[in-house]
Amino acid sequence: MLLVMIAAVSAIAIGYNSFTGQVASQENGAEDAVSSALAGCIPQNVSGNIQDSYLSSMVVLDILSKDGINSSIVAGNPLAEPANFTDVSRMWLMAKPVPGVRLAVDPAACRVAREDEGNYYKGFMFSSPEHASRFVSLYSEYSMSLSRSAALNAEYQKCAAEFQLMTAGYNAKYGGKPLTAESSEARSGVFEKQGGCNAISGQLGSEMRSASYAAAAISNLLQSSSMKL
Numbered sequence: 001m002l003l004v005m006i007a008a009v010s011a012i013a014i015g016y017n018s019f020t021g022q023v024a025s026q027e028n029g030a031e032d033a034v035s036s037a038l039a040g041c042i043p044q045n046v047s048g049n050i051q052d053s054y055l056s057s058m059v060v061l062d063i064l065s066k067d068g069i070n071s072s073i074v075a076g077n078p079l080a081e082p083a084n085f086t087d088v089s090r091m092w093l094m095a096k097p098v099p100g101v102r103l104a105v106d107p108a109a110c111r112v113a114r115e116d117e118g119n120y121y122k123g124f125m126f127s128s129p130e131h132a133s134r135f136v137s138l139y140s141e142y143s144m145s146l147s148r149s150a151a152l153n154a155e156y157q158k159c160a161a162e163f164q165l166m167t168a169g170y171n172a173k174y175g176g177k178p179l180t181a182e183s184s185e186a187r188s189g190v191f192e193k194q195g196g197c198n199a200i201s202g203q204l205g206s207e208m209r210s211a212s213y214a215a216a217a218i219s220n221l222l223q224s225s226s227m228k229l
Contacts (some may be wrong), residue, residue, distance in 0.1 A: 030097040031112055034105065037067035041110035050075070053091040054136045056107035058129065060093055064105070071095040071105065073132035074229065076123020085124075085139065085218045091132065094125055094229075124226040131225040138218045145211035152204040159197040166190045 041063055057073050064071050076082050077089045092113070093105040104113040104120035113120040126132040170190050174183040222228075 027101055030101045031103055033097045034095050034103050034112055037064050037069055038110050043108060043110050050091060050139055051136055057091050057093050060105060060107045064095055069095055069097050072125050073129060074123045074125045075135060076119060078118035078120060081119050081122040085222060122229050124222050125229055126226045135221055138214050142211055142214035145207050149204060149207040149211060152200060152207060156200045156204055159200055163193045163197050166193055
């Protein structure tokens, strides 16, 4: 009985080792196939830019597709696993040369990125290039709105400070006195400054709303058209 049990355990161990060996062989073969397809690929300059890395990923996606290798575009951050879209810094590819095998492809280097080289196997994998393109467009809108909001906020703070100085100066010089041509002109200047500040404030609010709408659209897109890796 003992000999039978030992023989059974040995058979299971041999079967397991054979299976894991087949899996490793399959993964190595898949990586070789992807590397072979990338042989003529020219490394792309992505410079940590989402727009550039998307375009570069599309170039490499086409190269792999011509060799019959399916792949999807991933948005992520090689330095840290992204919790949401604001953590995304770049885009790359997830090649699927055979069922059950995924290989990250860095378009900046035209090669397979291994799991110990960064967070290339973490991020948001899009269901289609069109959804990835939509993400890039919305992210660009969001970033530009944030940039314009920052500039308008600085402009508004400067305008508000000038308005306060003008108001203080007017009150110190003309406060409690009858209105004259001189004080009337000074008061008009104060009101004009106030109107300018209000206009800037309105533009700032509009840009902040645009950023908020873009952020909501990105979140919805990631939820409906991507898979979190």
